[in-house]
Amino acid sequence: MEEVDKILIHALKQVGTEVSEEINSVQQFSSELIVEAVVRCIRVIEPGLGSTLSTSLPPGMSARFRVGMSLAQACQDIGYKGEIGYQTFLYSNEPEIRSLLMCLVEKLPRESAETSDQPTGKSVVLQRAIATAIKSQLAVPWLPQNCRRLLHIETQGPEALHNFHTQPLSLPNCTKGPGKKQLKAEHTGVISVCACMLSEMTDYQRDILPPLTSQPSHHVSLVASILEQHTAELSTAQEWENEWKSQGLLSCLSPQEYCAWKLSRLRKRIEEQLRSAALPSPESVFGGPRSTSDLSELLETFRAPSDHILTKGTHFTHTQKFTFTQESAPVTSIHSRHQSDSDALHQEEELASLQQQLQQLCNDVTQLTADMKHMSVTNTQVLSELKQREQGNSEKEEKMQVKKKTVDLLPDADNNLLKLQAQVEAGANRMVNLASQWEKHRAPLISEHRRLKEICSNRDLESSRKLSEIKSLHDKICVSTEEARKKEEMYKQLVTELENLPQDVSRSAYTQRILEIISNIKKQKEEITKILSDTKELQKEINSLTGKLDRTFAVTDELIFKDAKKDESVRKSYKYLAALHENCNHLIQTIEDTGTILREIRDLEEQIEAENGKKTVANLERILEDYKAIRQENAALAAKVRDG
Amino acid sequence: MVDLLGRLAVAESVTLCHRVVDGLCGREPPHREDYSTVWSLEEWVELLHSLTAIFRLAALNNSSDEEVLAELSGLGSSHTENVLKVLRAREEEIRRALLDITNFISSAMLQDFDWQLKLALSSDKISSLHIPLLSLSLDLREDGALRSVAMEMNRDELNALISSLEAANKVVLQLK
Numbered sequence: 001m002e003e004v005d006k007i008l009i010h011a012l013k014q015v016g017t018e019v020s021e022e023i024n025s026v027q028q029f030s031s032e033l034i035v036e037a038v039v040r041c042i043r044v045i046e047p048g049l050g051s052t053l054s055t056s057l058p059p060g061m062s063a064r065f066r067v068g069m070s071l072a073q074a075c076q077d078i079g080y081k082g083e084i085g086y087q088t089f090l091y092s093n094e095p096e097i098r099s100l101l102m103c104l105v106e107k108l109p110r111e112s113a114e115t116s117d118q119p120t121g122k123s124v125v126l127q128r129a130i131a132t133a134i135k136s137q138l139a140v141p142w143l144p145q146n147c148r149r150l151l152h153i154e155t156q157g158p159e160a161l162h163n164f165h166t167q168p169l170s171l172p173n174c175t176k177g178p179g180k181k182q183l184k185a186e187h188t189g190v191i192s193v194c195a196c197m198l199s200e201m202t203d204y205q206r207d208i209l210p211p212l213t214s215q216p217s218h219h220v221s222l223v224a225s226i227l228e229q230h231t232a233e234l235s236t237a238q239e240w241e242n243e244w245k246s247q248g249l250l251s252c253l254s255p256q257e258y259c260a261w262k263l264s265r266l267r268k269r270i271e272e273q274l275r276s277a278a279l280p281s282p283e284s285v286f287g288g289p290r291s292t293s294d295l296s297e298l299l300e301t302f303r304a305p306s307d308h309i310l311t312k313g314t315h316f317t318h319t320q321k322f323t324f325t326q327e328s329a330p331v332t333s334i335h336s337r338h339q340s341d342s343d344a345l346h347q348e349e350e351l352a353s354l355q356q357q358l359q360q361l362c363n364d365v366t367q368l369t370a371d372m373k374h375m376s377v378t379n380t381q382v383l384s385e386l387k388q389r390e391q392g393n394s395e396k397e398e399k400m401q402v403k404k405k406t407v408d409l410l411p412d413a414d415n416n417l418l419k420l421q422a423q424v425e426a427g428a429n430r431m432v433n434l435a436s437q438w439e440k441h442r443a444p445l446i447s448e449h450r451r452l453k454e455i456c457s458n459r460d461l462e463s464s465r466k467l468s469e470i471k472s473l474h475d476k477i478c479v480s481t482e483e484a485r486k487k488e489e490m491y492k493q494l495v496t497e498l499e500n501l502p503q504d505v506s507r508s509a510y511t512q513r514i515l516e517i518i519s520n521i522k523k524q525k526e527e528i529t530k531i532l533s534d535t536k537e538l539q540k541e542i543n544s545l546t547g548k549l550d551r552t553f554a555v556t557d558e559l560i561f562k563d564a565k566k567d568e569s570v571r572k573s574y575k576y577l578a579a580l581h582e583n584c585n586h587l588i589q590t591i592e593d594t595g596t597i598l599r600e601i602r603d604l605e606e607q608i609e610a611e612n613g614k615k616t617v618a619n620l621e622r623i624l625e626d627y628k629a630i631r632q633e634n635a636a637l638a639a640k641v642r643d644g
Numbered sequence: 645m646v647d648l649l650g651r652l653a654v655a656e657s658v659t660l661c662h663r664v665v666d667g668l669c670g671r672e673p674p675h676r677e678d679y680s681t682v683w684s685l686e687e688w689v690e691l692l693h694s695l696t697a698i699f700r701l702a703a704l705n706n707s708s709d710e711e712v713l714a715e716l717s718g719l720g721s722s723h724t725e726n727v728l729k730v731l732r733a734r735e736e737e738i739r740r741a742l743l744d745i746t747n748f749i750s751s752a753m754l755q756d757f758d759w760q761l762k763l764a765l766s767s768d769k770i771s772s773l774h775i776p777l778l779s780l781s782l783d784l785r786e787d788g789a790l791r792s793v794a795m796e797m798n799r800d801e802l803n804a805l806i807s808s809l810e811a812a813n814k815v816v817l818q819l820k
Contacts, residue, residue, distance in 0.1 A: 204734065
């Protein structure tokens with residue numbers, strides 16, 4: 001029975017019953033445990049039926065009785081055929097509980113059918129695991145922050161929800177961009193000032209600058225800010241290195257010079273862009289106050305460390321009043337800075353006239369180029385025409401020559417005609433001759449050609465056949481590799497599943513046990529057949545003996561009956577014989593009766609034993625006690641009601 | 645206006661100046677609560693404005709000591725000296741901050757970006773999906789106000805975005 005109990009307990013654990021480790025047989029089950037196990041089984045088998053039942057046993061007697069009754073009813077509904085009542089759960093006896101649990105466990109739905117047809121693959125296993133994890137996380141209810149325990153912090157904590165916000169940081173050794181500092185030192189040109197600045201900077205960094213961790217306003221953005229800062233520095237350094245290696249080294253300049261060159265180039269380019277954007281429509285750019293301010297702002301920013309751009313910027317803001325003169329700003333910038341406004345005006349006029357001239361010249365040039373293009377096109381046209389004409393000329397010349405020859409032949413017409421005919425005939429003859437010769441050559445060549453063609457087609461056929469064979473083989477290889485891969489995957493998945501499966505139930509023990517049971521059953525069957533055959537033999541013997549007896553009796557009876565008519569003493573013996581026969585029959589009857597009675601006695605004894613096993617008397621006593629308890633409770637309740 | 649600074653002790657004035665520069669560089673500006681006993685609100689705002697203007701102008705124009713001193717006339721000599729010191733110490737930083745402000749001249753500008761890679765395992769209609777999704781959040785600064793833009797993209801959309809960004813980068817590189 002131990003194996004059966006183990007299996008039962010395993011199944012109950014899978015359903016969700018909390019069976020403690022010490023309990024390893026049904027005998028040790030308490031009534032609470034029994035109720036829980038039965039309710040969980042019912043819930044799995046029929047959720048609608050089980051949802052109304054509670055897994056715990058209430059303290060009051062009447063409530064216990066009600067729970068027991070409803071459980072018994074549910075078990076009968078599910079299909080348990082044995083005897084069942086509320087006492088089965090409250091006052092358990094081992095065989096009843098075992099049979100009930102076995103019945104319930106057998107009715108549990110099988111899961112193996114579901115899992116077998118799911119898709120295969122390692123990633124699928126992983127995904128399923130992730131999905132189950134997420135499902136369990138989703139099942140956890142949301143809690144306010146104060147009530148969270150360690151378990152929830154992982155999934156519901158606010159740490160994962162921080163956005164990535166950065167703030168500028170100030171670091172003592174921060175160098176934004178390589179070579180920039182030296183460059184600036186060069187531009188300011190005063191090294192002593194630089195050194196003095198450095199000492200002040202170290203003072204500031206030592207005394208005032210807060211540590212990095214207290215610089216950002218929110219503690220949260222500290223990591224983000226540091227990451228951002230370092231990434232920016234790293235990327236500028238890398239970019240500079242790349243550029244220096246690709247272009248800087250080619251320019252044969254020192255890094256500082258290269259930087260300066262690049263800076264000036266960039267400025268020039270921006271200047272050009274701005275000017276080109278400003279020139280075509282001066283009204284639109286300088287007309288609105290908004291665009292003007294934008295532009296001036298933009299140019300203000302050019303007042304960066306270098307010098308000549310700075311002057312331009314100031315000039316630009318300076319001349320903002322004379323918006324119409326701004327087109328010429330870059331040209332006059334360097335001079336006009338120190339001159340009076342009238343001078344500037346004068347120069348503007350001059351410039352305007354010069355520009356007009358330039359425009360005119362430009363116009364002339366464009367016109368001339370257009371003319372040139374036109375001319376070249378006409379030239380090519382004329383050339384092609386000339387070629388055509390030359391061709392026509394040569395054709396006409398040929399025609400003329402043929403006509404000239406015929407005209408020459410005209411005076412001696414008959415003779416020439418004959419000659420011509422003879423020539424034509426000779427030509428025809430020659431033609432026939434050649435044709436026959438050609439025929440001779442042609443026949444073998446054609447046959448050869450046909451033969452070769454046939455061979456060729458044969459080869460083609462064979463090669464196509466082989467090709468198709470190869471293709472089919474290739475397909476087969478593909479299919480089998482695919483299959484092999486699938487099977488490999490399936491194997492892997494099954495191995496992982498096998499590893500994941502609970503190891504507490506040993507399969508081999510089960511199989512061994514089953515085999516043992518089967519062998520036992522076989523032995524028993526053999527014995528039963530032996531006994532059956534014995535009984536049959538006995539029956540046969542008995543039958544033959546009774547037959548023999550009957551026959552002997554009949555013969556004796558006849559013989560003695562014949563003699564009895566003649567002799568008186570024989571008649572007496574006949575009477576005796578009849579009496580003997582009757583008595584013997586009686587005897588046999590009695591023996592048979594004794595046998596059946598003995599069997600009945602045995603049956604009854606068994607029944608008595610079974611009834612004794614059920615402890616009916618004790619149960620009855622218990623039921624009586626329950627009845628009394630319920631009555632007491634009812635009385636108490638009634639008293640309460642009366643008091644209330 | 646700057647002479648209001650004279651009401652503060654020398655050491656404290658240095659810290660205040662540094663905090664003002666901090667504010668100019670995009671970090672936390674000084675709080676009025678710390679100085680509410682020294683200046684009224686009006687005075688505080690005026691002082692802050694004038695100090696900021698001085699620092700900004702000095703860094704912008706690369707002005708010499710004398711020019712700055714002319715601006716600071718009316719303030720005690722020790723205070724003047726300290727302001728000058730602060731200016732010299734932070735000149736580089738201020739200039740960089742001003743350059744940054746100029747760089748951010750366009751109407752909207754990307755401040756921060758953050759991304760998360762997600763794998764959709766199932767949806768309300770399909771039990772098993774296998775679609776990677778990228779959720780990208782961009783913090784845009786528009787007229788001084790932060791606006792966050794969040795979007796979720798699948799693989800194709802992300803590729804499209806990356807290719808367009810690369811094209812934009814190419815244009816920027818050509819400008820250089």
